[in-house]
Amino acid sequence: MLRSLSFKLMAAMAALMLTVAAIILAASYTYLARQQQSNFEQEVDRNLELINSSLLEPLFAYDFQQLEAIAESLVNTALIDQLEITDHRGKAMADAQVSDQAAPGNQHRRDAVEVIRDGDVIGRYNVVFSSEQMAQVLSNQVSLGVIMVVALLVAALFTLALLVRRIVLKPLNLITDNLSHIAEGGGDLTRRLPTDSGDEIAHLSHSYNRVIDQIAAIIRGVVEVTNTFDEHVQQMNQASNDSSHSTDEQLKQLEQASTAINQLSASAEEVARSSGETAERTRDTHDASSRGVSVVQSSQGNIQRLTQQIEQTADKITLLKDSSQNIGKVIEVIRAIAEQTNLLALNAAIEAARAGDQGRGFAVVADEVRTLAQRTQSSTEEIEQIVLQLQTHADEAHDAMEQNTHWAQQTVESGKEVQQVLESVQAHISTINDMNHQVATAAEEQSSVASEVNRFIESVFALSGKVSDNARSMRASSDELLQENNELQRRMHNFKV
Structure with a gap:
């Protein structure tokens, strides 16, 4: 300008x-x-x-x-x-x-x-x-x-420029510099312009000084207000921070309580369901134990009958063993007869050889008899081996039958013990079934109460969420307000009053 x-x-x-x-x-x-x-x-x-x-x-x-x-x-x-x-x-x-004339x-x-x-x-x-x-x-x-x-002209303009610069522009530059410094966010408001020249510039400087006095008074008032305002804003910001932290902590606790209630409700439902299933399983177990008692009783009868049959089979195996021993004796007799027959056939063959042609027919018969005697002796030996094996197996079967009889008797005793245990299990299962019914009823009541408490907690959680949102909004507003107030204070402190 x-x-x-x-x-x-x-x-x-x-x-x-x-x-x-x-x-x-x-x-x-x-x-x-x-x-x-x-x-x-x-x-x-x-x-x-x-x-x-x-x-x-x-x-x-x-x-x-x-x-x-x-x-x-x-x-x-x-x-x-x-x-x-x-x-x-x-x-x-x-x-x-x-020669060079002038222009026409x-x-x-x-x-x-x-x-x-x-x-x-x-x-x-x-x-x-x-x-x-x-x-x-x-x-x-x-x-x-x-x-x-x-x-x-140049001298006059230079002189005029010096005069204008000294008389007009220098005071105007001083005013402009002060105003520009103030407009840029700072300035020494204690500085005043000289007013002793008595001209229009002096009148302008006087008006400028009055305006600066008014601005300095306003800025002093604004600084005092911003200082007080800063204290209130900080208190409000602290209160909003405390409220926000409290509501956040309350939300966390409510969320944890809601989670615990949900887990408790789920656990109660699971307990009720498990109790129902346990009751069904105990009923099934009771029925199975009843059937087990019946089966044990039936098994005891079958085992007793099996024991009797084993004893009878053992007796028969004993008879078989005795018979096989008798067969051995008969085989010994047959073997002796075969040996005697073989010896007689040998003697007959010798006599037939002595008789010559007259004894050929007799020699043939003697050979046949000797062959039959040898075959009888061989068969007797085989039968003897079979009988020996039969006797060995009969002895083993007799020993096994005696062992089975012993185990069958122990099984009967164990069956009696199992029957007693199953009867005791039936009694305990009946007691457990009654307790499961009571637990299921209590779990259902607990689940209902937990659901009701969860609804109340969800309502409180929603209200706390709104309070927390409002607290955050108030804290954000107070932070923004505090920043703006700090910026205003910073700008005000740029002025020297």
Whole structure:
């Protein structure tokens, strides 16, 4: 803004001075042009008189050389570009001109100027005057005037710029700097501008000082309010933090309580279900134990009958053992008979051999008898082996039957013990069944109470959640408010009051 004002002042003064300078230059140019024109005309008149006086005698005497010399000398001056001389009859007598003539605009021609002697025209001449020297002088004077005016204009503008900077811009810059520093968020509000100049700038400085006084008073009040406000906001923030922590802790405890209640309810339901299943299983077990008692009783009867059959089988095996021993005795008799028969057949064969041809038939019969005796002896040995094996197996079967009889008797005793245990189990199962029924009833009641408590806890949990949300919202608002208040305090502390 200050640069714009300085530029505007300098531009206005420059325009004004340029206008004045242009007017002065225009007036000076007009004056100089008129003066130069008057001087040019006077020079022309003097040159015409000089030409007339110079040509009077040579024209009268028709001295061509003299005329040519005069013409050349006159043309060599800066004022004359061309000179043509004729006699009174128009006959050319001399002609001279410069090689580099002036521009047509700077040439001034005088034709048929008469040369008079004693009242008679003795000749004429045409002369071309050049105003180029006059124009050059005028241009030099104008250029000098322009340089002087520009120098004066620059000096005046520089002087004006210094005065404007010292008288106007310096106080305005001081005001602007203070206001800019305040606008940027800081500033020394104890600084005051001088008001002793007595001009409009002093009046502006006085008004600025009054405004700064008012701003300083407002900022002091705002600082006091923000300090008090900061204490209240911190207290509110602390309260909201405590409330938020308490509600969060309460929510955690309620959540844990709800979880525990749900687990308790689930456990109660599981206990009720397990109790029902246990009751069913105990009933099934009772029935199974009853059936087991019946089966044990039936097994005892079967085992007793089996024991009797085993004893009978053992007796029969004993008889079989005795019979096999008798068979052995018979085999011993048969073996002795076979040996005796074999011996007799051998003797008969010997006797038949002694008899010769008469005893051949008898020898054949003796061989057959001996063969049968040998086969009988071999079969007897095989039967003996079989009987021996039968006796061995009979002994083993007899021992096994005696062992089975012993185990069967122990099994009968164990069956009696099992029957007693099953009867005791039936009694305990009946007691357990009654207790399971009571546990199932209590578990159902506990599950109902737990469900009701869980509903109350869920309601309290929902309310606590709303309270926690409100506490968080209030804490967020207080935090944001505290940040804004801190920012305001920071900005206020930038001002020195």
